[in-house]
Amino acid sequence: MPERTRAVHVAAAVLRDVRGRILLARRTAGRDLAGLWEFPGGKVEPGETPAQALVREIEEELGIRVLAAEPLIAVPQAYPDKRIVLDVFEVTAWEGQPRGRERQALAWSPLEQLASYPMPPADRPVVAALTAGDRYLITPPDSERAGFLSRLDRALLAGVRRVQLRVPGMPVAALRTLATDAAIHCRARGAELLLNGEPELAAELGIGVHLKASQLMAASARPLPAGLTVAASCHDAAELAQAERLGLDFVVLGPVRATASHPAAKPLGWDGFSRLRETVSLPIYALGGMKAADVALARRHGAQGVAGIGGVWPR
Ligand SMILES: Nc1nc2c([nH]c(=O)n2[C@H]2C[C@H](O)[C@@H](COP(=O)(O)OP(=O)(O)OP(=O)(O)O)O2)c(=O)[nH]1
Ligand SMILES: [Mg+2]
Numbered sequence: 001m002p003e004r005t006r007a008v009h010v011a012a013a014v015l016r017d018v019r020g021r022i023l024l025a026r027r028t029a030g031r032d033l034a035g036l037w038e039f040p041g042g043k044v045e046p047g048e049t050p051a052q053a054l055v056r057e058i059e060e061e062l063g064i065r066v067l068a069a070e071p072l073i074a075v076p077q078a079y080p081d082k083r084i085v086l087d088v089f090e091v092t093a094w095e096g097q098p099r100g101r102e103r104q105a106l107a108w109s110p111l112e113q114l115a116s117y118p119m120p121p122a123d124r125p126v127v128a129a130l131t132a133g134d135r136y137l138i139t140p141p142d143s144e145r146a147g148f149l150s151r152l153d154r155a156l157l158a159g160v161r162r163v164q165l166r167v168p169g170m171p172v173a174a175l176r177t178l179a180t181d182a183a184i185h186c187r188a189r190g191a192e193l194l195l196n197g198e199p200e201l202a203a204e205l206g207i208g209v210h211l212k213a214s215q216l217m218a219a220s221a222r223p224l225p226a227g228l229t230v231a232a233s234c235h236d237a238a239e240l241a242q243a244e245r246l247g248l249d250f251v252v253l254g255p256v257r258a259t260a261s262h263p264a265a266k267p268l269g270w271d272g273f274s275r276l277r278e279t280v281s282l283p284i285y286a287l288g289g290m291k292a293a294d295v296a297l298a299r300r301h302g303a304q305g306v307a308g309i310g311g312v313w314p315r
Contacts, residue, residue: 011042013041024107024117024119025105025107026105026106060102072130074087078278079121128304134305135162137155165179197212203224208224208249209223209224253287255287285303
C-alpha cells in the first residue's frame with residue numbers, strides 16, 4: 001500500500017444562539033471547497049493543540065472569544081488532493097458578537113435545516129452527530145416478545161433514538177406483529193425503527209430497513225422511497241462505497257473489536273475503522289464489542305456512535 005500523506009488537522013466550532021440555531025460560514029471564493037457552508041475554524045498550526053487552534057481561529061474569523069468548548073466529533077476524511085481530520089467542538093461559552101471578519105457570509109441555521117446547506121463531505125457526519133442518535137440498538141436474536149417491549153421502553157427512556165429489529169428466522173406473520181408493536185413504542189419516544197433484511201415488509205409498515213451486506217451489494221437502488229430510512233452493514237471499503245453510491249442514510253462498520261458472536265471475523269481496530277471512515281462521508285456506527293460508554297471514543301474516530309446487541313442495551 002502506498003504510504004499515506006499526513007492528515008491536516010482542522011479545528012472547527014459549533015456555536016448556538018439562544019434559539020438553538022447553529023452558526024455556519026460560507027467559504028469564500030478562490031479557496032478549496034469555495035461557496036460551501038462550513039463550521040467556522042481552520043488548520044491547527046505546529047505547536048498548537050486543537051483546542052488552542054479553535055480559540056485562535058474563532059477569534060480571527062468571527063471576532064469572538066471562546067471561553068469553554070467540548071469535543072463533539074473528529075472526522076477523518078480523504079479529499080482528492082489531501083486528507084483532513086475535522087475536529088469539531090461544541091462551544092459552550094463565549095464572549096462577543098460573531099461577525100464575518102474575513103468577508104465570509106454567516107447564517108444561523110435551525111438544527112432541522114442544517115442538512116439542506118451544501119457543505120464539504122467531512123461535514124455530513126458532523127451534521128448527523130448533531131441531529132441523530134449516538135447509539136444504534138440491535139435486538140438480540142432470542143428476544144421474548146413481552147419482555148422485549150418493556151426492555152425496549154427502558155432503552156428509549158435512556159435516550160436511544162435508533163433501533164434495528166433483527167430476529168433471524170422469525171415467521172413473517174409474527175415479525176409483522178412484533179415490528180408493528182416495536183414501531184409504536186419507538187414512535188411514542190421520537191425514535192426510529194429499522195427492520196433487518198426485509199425491505200418489502202418495511203415498506204408495507206412504513207418503517208426503515210437495515211440491509212445485510214449481501215443485500216447491499218446486490219442492490220442497484222435504494223429499496224425504499226425517500227422519507228424511509230435505509231441503512232446497511234459494512235465490513236470493507238467496497239461495501240462502504242456501494243452504500244454511499246446508493247445514497248443510504250447511514251451504515252454500521254465492524255467488527256472494531258473481537259466479539260464472541262463472530263469469532264472468525266478479523267477486528268478492524270480503531271485505526272482500521274478510521275482508515276475506512278475517511279473513504280466515504282456517510283454517518284457510520286462502530287460495531288463489534290461496543291458498549292454505550294464507548295460513544296465518546298467512537299466519536300473521536302469519526303463514528304456517529306456505537307451499534308450493538310449486548311453492550312449497548314441498558315441493564
Ligand atoms: N473550518 C472548516 N474547514 C472545513 C470544514 N469541512 C471541511 O472539509 N473543511 C476543510 C476545508 C479546508 O480544506 C480545511 C480547513 O482549512 P481552512 O482553509 O479553513 O483553513 P484556515 O481557516 O486555517 O485558513 P487558510 O489556510 O485558508 O488561511 O478543512 C468545516 O466544517 N470547517
Ligand atoms: Mg477557516
